[in-house]
Amino acid sequence: MSEKLTLIATAAMGLESIVAKEVRDLGYECQVDNGKVTFEAEPLAICRANLWLRTADRIKLKVAEFKATSFEELYEKTKAIDWARFIPETGEFPVIGKSVKSKLASVPDCQRIVKKAVVDKLKKQYKKATEWLDETGSLYRIEVALHKDVATLTIDTSGSGLHKRGFRVGQGDAPLKETMAAALVLLTNWNADRPFVDPFCGSGTIPIEAAMIGQNIAPGFNREFVSESWEWMGASLWDEARNEVEQLAKYDQPLDILGTDIDHRMIHIAKENALEAGFGDMIQFKQMQVKDFTTAKEYGVIVGNPPYGERLGERKEVEMMYRDMGIAFDSLDTWSIYMLTSYQQFEEAYGKKATKKRKLFNGFIRTDYYQYWGKRPPKPSKVE
Template identity: 75%
Template sequence: MKNKYKLIATAAMGLEAIVAKEVRDLGYDCTVDNGKVIFQGDALAICRANLWLRTADRIKVVIGEFTATTFDELFEQTKALPWGDYLSEDAEFPVIGKSVKSQLASVPDCQAIVKKAVVEKIKQHYGIQSAWLDEKGAVHKIEVAILKDVVQLTLDASGIGLHKRGYRADQGEAPLKETLAASLVLLTNWTADKPFVDPFCGSGTIPIEAALIGQNIAPGFNRDFVSEDWEWIGQSLWDKAREEVENKANYDQHLDISGYDIDHRMINIAKENAFEAGLGELITFKQMQVNDFTTKKDYGVIIGNPPYGERLGERPEVEKMYKEMGKAFASLDTWSIYMLTSHEGFESLYGKKATKKRKLFNGFIKTDFYQYWGKRPPRNM
């Protein structure tokens, strides 16, 4: 078995550079492609990437890559790969697939052929004589992805997507994905010693992600991963990775994080989610309208994901709220303010042109992340 593996951290469009920085911060060199970050690592890297990457969607292990233009080529080259090094004798291995601009355009056929090839290789590797495999063991989901006749076969090492942190007891109508919430925090100049406010906190995702970042708590600390059951990784490596998570957490770091929302029901949900994450005592949640926000603190950061007014009937109310928010925040000259919205008229309604804008996708909604940078604190602070 090779000690190094080719690994992929998948990423939402526009977040690849943030994922790449996280991968490099873990100590791995990487390259960036559309929707993914590619890096090399040992089996421990698989554990660490799953536990630590805040902004990636999932971790995949590349088993093989080759060119195939016929089903025979797909079968033979899939079968030639060392599946026995990865899949146990009783492994459950569903096959999913996608094909783009390739001669092998039928995804169901490609999935069936890959499945058949892996079955043949596993039977050969373990000397199994029966017609069928048991498939009652650990899950190893195989993906066959074909782009312009180049086939890539991977194993999904995450299972449930990495945005599922394990703390969300409840949520609102249109919850922000945890991975995007973490990305918004990482795109700001916030550090754990500064006040942090989310005036549209909803179910609390942005403040919770900020608290995890502020205390350097790994986002995967509270959940399981499908690859924890893989024999070739082993429990000892997962134990080592989780021990690192515990050792690197800074639970003594003081945080000043607040979340506000107009809906008292969402405030109750946010409190519940924060307690589920073990952060209930660290974050202050309170029912409040954005135009009522005032503070005597300086050099803080505000991050918000306000309503966008996507539905026609909501637009006048949302636009009025943007204007009120601009007035409420106008005096906060030492604060940096960051707002995510799809409303193209946000700057004129808010009453100020953004220092910088960044295009991001909230699910399938194209948005801009409007950034207003406040004054820098004096050097002696």
């Protein structure tokens, strides 16, 4: 299959523009909408997008989009699609769904109608006389999403969500998603030549994502994707995409990355995760309170996801920690500091107004990403 496909990279609220930049960096023009980035590309893009996109949730193949205000209309328009183009005779195709502001509000009924329509069409295309199909082959998970009476039919190409990089051995109580961690790094002015510190590293997610960005390692290099087993894709496309990943990685790029945390158990887990990700010797982890952080290095970047104080009893403790952090970081005038928190009075507690702040959602929690920009590093002198 060489013709262009329509692909959708889904994104958490607030990260759409970052996902769009990643898609464009792969060489694809795209359109940005709430929660998704849509682009047209050849089948190879399924492999490249799954392997390379750090901040997208998953990659979906858009099969069709049409208006549907009755179950009959949904059935007939779904049945009219050339499903054999994507799903083989033995393909397994469960149907999931969602409906927002649409007349067809019953999601289970929509799923049932779409399933029946696809079964009926594939039976005709593969000349099967049985009532149901033998779904023993590769997985092609179909989603019917209705929004304002417009039905969008997609097939998931990722399998597990893209935040699952394949290296997490352990985690804490409220782990930061890898896709969000990558976004926090990409929203900074950091590059691999500068020091990087996460003073609330937990299980090491932010430092590990920074290391992958610093060495240009594709986040999906260490995992599998459901579309790798799709017959019409072919193994050669995935081989080509994985060869590109290997060629573009900068394994020799030195890194200066430090993760600290008050909890010695999390430091142990972070070290195990970094080792599994291939950064055992490149990322340093240390048990430390944020108020004890000092450094003689310059022009570094600090990125943190500190406790938010969401529970009433924690607020005073969190306020004090923010105040101590502000004092500890006060002399770091060449460093840029980025903190994600839902605590609305962060700037007052920290003792300094942010250069900029950006609204983001950490799961379902509305947060702000407070950005304090340090002095720019001097430009390297030209060699005569």
